[in-house]
Amino acid sequence: MRAFITRNPVFTFVVFTWILQWGLIGVVMLITPEGMHVTEDKTAHMVFRLRLLGPLLVCLAVTYYVEGRKGLGKLFAAYTRWKVPARWYMLAFTWKFINAYLAIGFVFLIYGTFPGIYVDRFWEGWAVNLPAIIYIALMEETSWMKFGVTRLQMRYNALTSALIIGFCWGMWYLPMLIINEGVPPGYPVPVFMGCMLGLGIMLTWAYNMTRSGLVLLVMQIISNTAFFVTPVLFAVTNDQHYIVAYSWVFMAFCAALPLFFGAKDLARRPRARWDTDTVFPAPDGEEEQVMAPLVMSGGSRR
Numbered sequence: 001m002r003a004f005i006t007r008n009p010v011f012t013f014v015v016f017t018w019i020l021q022w023g024l025i026g027v028v029m030l031i032t033p034e035g036m037h038v039t040e041d042k043t044a045h046m047v048f049r050l051r052l053l054g055p056l057l058v059c060l061a062v063t064y065y066v067e068g069r070k071g072l073g074k075l076f077a078a079y080t081r082w083k084v085p086a087r088w089y090m091l092a093f094t095w096k097f098i099n100a101y102l103a104i105g106f107v108f109l110i111y112g113t114f115p116g117i118y119v120d121r122f123w124e125g126w127a128v129n130l131p132a133i134i135y136i137a138l139m140e141e142t143s144w145m146k147f148g149v150t151r152l153q154m155r156y157n158a159l160t161s162a163l164i165i166g167f168c169w170g171m172w173y174l175p176m177l178i179i180n181e182g183v184p185p186g187y188p189v190p191v192f193m194g195c196m197l198g199l200g201i202m203l204t205w206a207y208n209m210t211r212s213g214l215v216l217l218v219m220q221i222i223s224n225t226a227f228f229v230t231p232v233l234f235a236v237t238n239d240q241h242y243i244v245a246y247s248w249v250f251m252a253f254c255a256a257l258p259l260f261f262g263a264k265d266l267a268r269r270p271r272a273r274w275d276t277d278t279v280f281p282a283p284d285g286e287e288e289q290v291m292a293p294l295v296m297s298g299g300s301r302r
Contacts (some may be wrong), residue, residue, distance in 0.1 A: 002065070003124065005062065005066060006066050007244065009062050009063075009066055009147075009151055010151050011149070013055075013058050013062050013143070013147065013148065014061075014148075017055050017143075017172060018171065018172065020051075020054040020058065020147060020220055021175060022175055024047065024048070024049075024050055024051055025051070025175035025176065025179060027047055027176070028047050028048045028179065029179060031043060032044040033213075036058050036242060037052075037180075037181070038181045048181065050132055051176070051263065055139055055140065055143040055144065055172065055254045056090075056142060059075070059142060059147045060072065060075075060114050062201055074274075075142060075147060076142065076146075076147055076214060078146060078211060078214075079217065080213075080214075081211055082212065082214045084212045088209075088210055088212070089215065092206075092215050092216075092219045092222060093222055093302075094222075095220060095251070096222050096225075096227075096230075097222075097226050097229070099227040099246055099249050100226055100230035100232050100246055101230065102247045102249045103232060103246035104189075104220075104230070104231070104232065104242060104245075104288065106245050107241050107245050109125070110218075110241075111241060113237070113239065113241075115231035115237045115239070115242060116231050117231075117234075118229050118231065119229060119230070119231050119232065119236055122229045126225060126229070129224075129228070133221055133224045134221060134223060136220075136224065137221045137223075138217060140239065141203075141213060141216045141217050141219060141220055144165050144168075144169045145165070145203050145204070145213075145216060148161075148165045148168070149165050149200075149204050149272075150207075150272050150273055151274045152164055153272060153273050153274075154273045154275055156272070157263050157264045157265070157272045158208060158264060158265050158266035158267070159201065159263035160206075160263075161204065162200040162203075162205075162266065163200060163206035164199035164200075165200045166198070166200025166201065167196070167197060168191070170193045170196030170263040173192070176182075177192060184227060184233050184235070184243065185233065186233065186234025186235065186239070186240055186284075187243060188244065191243070191244055191247045192247075194203075194251050195247050195302045196245060197224075198250055198251045198254030201255075201257055202219075202253070202254050203216055203219065203220075204256065205257045205266040205267065206219060208266050208269070209267045209268070211272055232246045233247075251261075283302055
């Protein structure tokens, strides 16, 4: 068993995370009274909230089982890397808003409708949900990105790794789409899955370029914050055109990244691998030294 998990830590993580998620949502569906929404039943909603523990707990368990405390330290080390060019923080704080307002502009040009600049009294819902937003960002970036992507990039190229994680991440959300809770309402499933694939690509690109968990954490916090502020969700506009337009704008941006940065590394430097990734990577001038262990590695890399 240990040998299998050591060879396949990401597969182990995904399987157990899916089992916990789908099992828990199944329980929620069984205990929710007929005709009621999950949030209307106190017990069902309390059980539903446990979903947030799954990915992080499984990720920590697999890491500790395979590598002990040293692995746990490595899992969180990238959050201490904050010295990156300012443009990355600018991108982290604005990317979702740029996508949303571009989508609003396209819908206005095509259909002549305009939902406004921001959601009325958005700060009320955002303030209440801020602790959950921060935790979800930490949980997802630690488990899906740092644990999942950097390990897969030891075996596959960056684009393949990003697409695998994006798909698995989206499948983790799928049962929440089924019960219409924990995800933006009115999101068509194919569009949502397309966005999750795109999110995997974008975050992999950002991490491979910066090696900064902090940048990714900010990007994810802003991702969940922007939907409280910008009027693109169906629940706010009662018009699905806005969320679909947002999704197409976002997916187009993500599709362009491999064209500009290459599928192999999704970056202008060697991709981040779990076995060679460090908190403070070598400067650009020392990339040849960083490449040495990659060239010598006997692992399968495509």
